[in-house]
Amino acid sequence: MNRTGSDTPTPARRKALVTGGATGIGRAAVLELARHGFDVALVYGSSATAAEATAAEARALGAQVLTLQCDVADDEAVRRTLAAVGEVFGHLDALVNNAGTTANWTMRDLESLDMAEWDRTFAVNVKGTFQVARAAVPWLKKSRQAGGSPAIVNTASIVGLRPGPQPLPYAASKAAVVNLTKTLAWNLGPHIRVNAVAPGWMEGEWMERMLGDRYDELMGNRARATPLKRCVTAEDVAEVMLNLITANRFVTGEVVVIDGGFTAST
Structure with missing residues (x-):
């Protein structure tokens, strides 16, 4: 674990931890939380340059930001990371479990799957989500003891609820x-609320890799078939994450689909 960017905490601000916080949904969540009064521990796997860029943006919004490198599939590293966050922040009001990975495959060709990639996808997306949540619980309970309403938000996906073009291990995870x-x-x-978001087809680098040369064509088709006439953005997802953390106080165990109404109309 590497840690940078620690400074004097601001007691009036709430505290959050975001895994996979350097890019995409994680980056958007870090900035949305910073914008709404949270100091943020930004945990990243390998994107150190992107993590520091996101941290700089969040600091410009008034947040204290810790940047920490951690492989969430490594339980010892997770526990060291959470101990380091707790040492500085003292408690956590929110955890966004966003770290994720996928596997390479050729659609409908089951033999193209590398089972080592399958194992890695589950290690990060499932085991990692559990390990971070488990290590965060003592710090989230400290928020509860101080009168807070701590919450966890996990990043799922629409392909966890219905078939899609994503690789099998990703969808299963x-x-x-x-x-x-x-x-x-x-x-x-009743101490900690836990919910998830399930984004649909999201604009940006992830779907560009999934769809390749047909990105513009297929995303355009999906947008036209969506009642709100566009595809989801990372900022849309971050907005829902913030709402699940700061409001919806009697909502737990739910999965919020964020796809502009596509699945409701097909």
Whole structure:
């Protein structure tokens, strides 16, 4: 674990931890939380340059930001990371479990799957989500003891709820995150709320890699078939994450689909 960017905490601000916080949904969540009065521990896997850029943006919004490198599939590293965050912040009001990875494959060709990539996808997306949540619980409970309403938000996916073009291990892992969210909500209530978001087809680099040369064509088709006439953005997802953290105080164990109404109309 590497840590940079620690400075004097601001007691009036709430505290959050975001895994996979350097890019995409994680970056948007870090900035949305910073914008709404949170100091943020930004945990990243390998994107150190992007993590520091996101941290700089969050600091410009008034947040104290810790940047910490951690492989969430490594339980010892996770526990060291959470101990370091707790040492500086003293408690956590929110955890955004966003770290994720996927596998390479050729659609409909089951033999193209590398089982080592399958194992890695589950290690990060499922085991990592659980390990970070488990290590965060003592710090989230400290918020509760101080009168807060701590919350966990996990990043699932629409392909965890219905078939899609994503690689099999990714889709299966996100289905597991859906179940894990509900099971954690049962186990951690009434002290900590646990919900998940399930984004649909999202604009940006992730879907560009998934769709390749057909990105513009297929995303355009999806937008036209969506009641709100566009695809989801990372900022849309971050907005819902913030709402699940700061409001919706009697909502736990739920999965919020963020796809502009596509699945409701097909």
